[in-house]
Amino acid sequence: MTADPVGALRSALLPRYGLEREIGQGGMATVYLARERYRGRRVVAKVLDPELSSALDPVRFAREIRIIRDLDHPAILPLLDWGKAGELLYYVMPYVEGDSLGDLLDREGPLRVEEALRICREVAAALDYAHDQGVVHRDIKPENILLSGDRVYLSDFGVARVLSGPDSETITKSGHWVGTPAYTSPEQAAGDRTVDRRSDVYSLGCVVHEMLAGEPPFTGPTARAVVARHMTAPPPSLDIVRPDLPPSVVAGVKKALAKTPSDRFPSAGDLAAALEAPRPVASPEERANRWVAGAAVALTLAGVILVPRLFAPAEPPLDPNKVVVFPLVATSEIQDPDAGWEVALALGAALEQTEPLKFIDGWTWLDEAKRRDPAAVTTEVASELSRSRGAGHYIVGAIRSGSDSLSVILRLHDVRGDSLVAQESESELEVATTPAHLGMAAVPRLLARLVEPDRPIDLTPLTNRAPAAIALSIQGDRQYRQSRFAEALHFYERAVDEDSLHAFAATKGAQAASWSNRFADAERLIGVALQNDTLLPKKYEHFAEGLGAYIRGQADEAINSFRAALTIHDDWSEAATALGEVYYHLLPGDAVRPDSLAGSWLAMSWSGDSTFAPPLYHLSEIALRAGDTDTASRYLTSWRRFDPDTILLRQVEYSLECLRSGPADFDWAGKVPEHLRSVLQAGLSLAGGARRPGCARGAFAAAYRPDSSRPIRWAALRGLYGQAVAQGRYEEADSLLRTGIADGLGPARRLYVLGALSAAPFSEQARAIEAYVRQRSDEMYRGEDVRWR
Structure with a gap:
């Protein structure tokens, strides 16, 4: 091996080039900046790795380099020179500013x-x-x-x-x-x-x-x-x-x-x-539209008066498989003000069960006045909103109550032709049914108009479910969309108790459980869903598989499954949020940056559906970790409108207040009596990435108090210890563990091992823990002794 590679290169480059300094290293070469003596221009010399140089035939190296040198194109950086410096091969290229x-x-x-x-x-x-x-x-x-x-x-x-x-x-x-x-x-x-x-x-x-x-x-x-x-x-x-x-x-x-x-x-x-193609090859229908437009121009030039519609701009492409479902209009006798929306959600589940149809929740795109009064959704409003979403069809309808009966009427409209395609209705004794059940009974006859002729519409995975389970699942959906995860989980679990084959409710229940940090429940529910995945449409099957992988901590598998679901339904906010969750929790390397993959997927979900609240929680956290209190405040204001779970809401509120006032002026202890779990959650969130250590430390210290439960004290102790080790405050870290052990938190001893692995001076304590584990484990622990520093 060349004893002095830099000296050898300096000599080899003479007299044409003067070596200046090293500017970079890669897996195969070291890069040096040099200057061409004759012209004075800068160049770079790339010296191949010693093992690589010894593996190459110098004669072939020179022959191949000559071939490359002859390439003459303005966008190809040319090779100026090549050679051997001692035992190392090198080549020279122009230096590019930029x-x-x-x-x-x-x-x-x-x-x-x-x-x-x-x-x-x-x-x-x-x-x-x-x-x-x-x-x-x-x-x-x-x-x-x-x-x-x-x-x-x-x-x-x-x-x-x-x-x-x-x-x-x-x-x-x-x-x-x-x-x-x-x-x-x-x-x-x-x-x-x-x-x-x-x-x-x-x-x-x-x-x-x-x-x-x-x-x-x-x-x-x-x-x-x-x-x-x-x-x-x-x-x-x-x-x-x-x-x-x-x-x-x-x-x-x-x-x-x-x-x-x-x-x-x-x-x-x-x-x-x-x-860079301007557009794909036109379909016959598009070519016909172009012919009409061309004919309109020709007739106009000839002095013929045409109807204004011929001059209207071409409408965006409409997907006949996308169906917007608007809340049904309920008569005054219907007591539940949300009955119309509940029927729309039930119809959405039916659409999602019938591939390739795609459900778009029309309620999402209505203003507040029309949400309160679905009767204000005229055919013109429904058509315009559906057109803006690229949907080829929409469904509207009504719920009517008679003397002793209940009826649901559904109307399917074609957006392109502004026409009514079909109308179906279903009625039963009011005491024996629900609006959602009637909607599910009527909708197959409408869906038959949207798929291939003679294709049966199989909604048995939904309609064969117990009516009470369907109603409970819809209640869970309403709570989940508003970030009320504990309440949502309550309804989903009751739905599964009513009907153990309700794979939809099990899937969504697992999701609500994971948000609530009830991972045993999440595993149980996703197990129910995956055992009955044949009852799920394909996109939900992918979603359930992704959720199962996420709960198990398998990031790659979860990402692949959620992306497969999004390939089927590209603007599905739940799947986009779930994908953001994977990046946030399982691949959190850059989750403190708003433009990280976690932030990007969550922001896409929120921008696509402003009535779906869950992404706002992590979007607020990401902004807080980045110190962007203004953005966090905007997300928090939007989130408050949904009245989300109190623990999570208070966590974000307290974190924002601490960052704005400063750790020294924020009273974490005063928040503990009523919202202890929110304080602990705030500490865990702010400690992420070690970006906001002052506020995180204050939250952990307030949560670690004698009257806190053992799990709360254990989590707070780990947070305080981790912060102390990360900041090199080793005496404080040691004191924290001694206090924890004295307080009855025996597992705190194990944290010495993690500290030693992080270069903290706890080798003696770690060695003692190792000896204790060996003694207790006897023959089960046969590895060599760890060489603690």
Whole structure:
């Protein structure tokens, strides 16, 4: 090995270049800044890793580099020189003032569509040129795309080509791998040495996905896990995280990420062109509409007077499978003011059971006056709102009470034609039925008009449920949507008690239980749901699987399942919130940032449905952790309207007050008598990421009091100890544990072990705990002694 690699490089670069300093290191090379003596321009010299250099044939290295040097394209960063410094191989490129695309994404997150497509277009042009010269890059990633003003450069053609030749097996054995896991194609990951331009197309598709979504299409805890997902998992759809994207962009990226090369675009230029396509090929109906518009213009020029409708702007595309259901109008004899909405929710469950139909809750999009008076929802209002949501149909109706009977009337309307498609009704003795039950009996005859002819409408998973269970489940839905999780769980559990096959109620009950930190109940209920998942429509089946994985702590499986549910129903707020929950609790690395994946999914859920309260809780927490009290206050104001669970509401209120007044001036102890659990929850939330230690410490100290229950004191002690260790206050940490042990919290001894693992000076105590565990466990503990520092 070269004894002085810097000195050897300095000598090798003379007399053309003067070495200045090291500016970076990667997995395969160290990068130095140098200056060309003749022109005075800056350059970078990349020196390959010693093991990598020894694995390469220097003669072939020089031959391959010469091929790369001959590439002449304005968007390809050229190779200026190459050689050997002692035993190390190096090559020289121009220095580019500016950032890499990776730097830009780290700093700003997802890019504007126009900027992402511009960068893609420039990179694609460079790739097409190189591919035509027989050169495949093999390592397209944001770090190899350099930005300088409006210019885009693609760098590092040389290394990937050299590493993919006859020496590749030796290189792999040396611990290096050609490509970058987050952007590698399935065939390259499988070790195929004959990859062609379509491999670069796949990698460019990954980069475009990251430019638009803020993360690569596949992530994972290890490189092996990421590569496995490239080879087996379907790519997530971009329109879930960026609903503003043109369909051509969503479809183009999806095609670029096809597993089989033949299913991708044949060239990078074809990918770039597809992303910028103005619109997909017109359907016969769209072509007919264009003909009408053209005829209107021609007739106008000829002096013919046309009706104004011919000149109206083209309406947005309407999805015939999307159905908006508005609250039914109840006559004055109906005592329950929410009966109309309850029937609408029941009809929504029927729609969700009948794929590919999609339910949109019309109540969500009404103003307060129309929510109070559904009779104000005229056909014009219903049609306009449905059109704005891209729905092809809507349902309105009425609930009427006779002398001894109850009736429900449902009307299905076609939005495009502004016409009534069908009307159905159902009546029974009032003492023997409910409005929701009658609605469920009438709706199959309407749904038959929306699916294929002769297809049976099977609502038995719903209609075969006990009427009392259906009513209780609807009550649970109402409470859950308003963040009243304890009350929601009460109704869902009663529904499952009434009908143990009610998979809907079990799924939603598990969700409410997890929000209430009742994880044993959550596991039990999701077990009921998964045992009866054949009774669930496909999107709810994915949802239940995702919720089960989340409860078990399996982040990747949960993300895949929730994304599969969102692929079926892309604006489903419950699934988007659940996905945000996974990132918030199981992958919390950047959950303190409002633009994190957790924050992004939760914000998307709230912006898509302003009547669905659950995302507001974590959105408030994220803003508080970031110190953004103004945003937290806005979320809190919106959340208060729903009258959510008191424990969670007080937690957010107290946290906000503490951050605004300062830890020294906020009286946590005064809040404890009435809202002890809220105080503890505030401490746990504010301690996340160690961003707000003062307020968190005050909350934990107030909660740790003699009259608190043992679980509360134990949680508060762990919080205080964790803060002390994190801030290096080791004497205080030791004193806290001694106090806890004296107070009867014996398990506090185990925290010495965690402290020692975190570099706290508790090795002696940890060693004693280890010896105690060995003694108690006898033959069950056979491992070697831990080498405590």
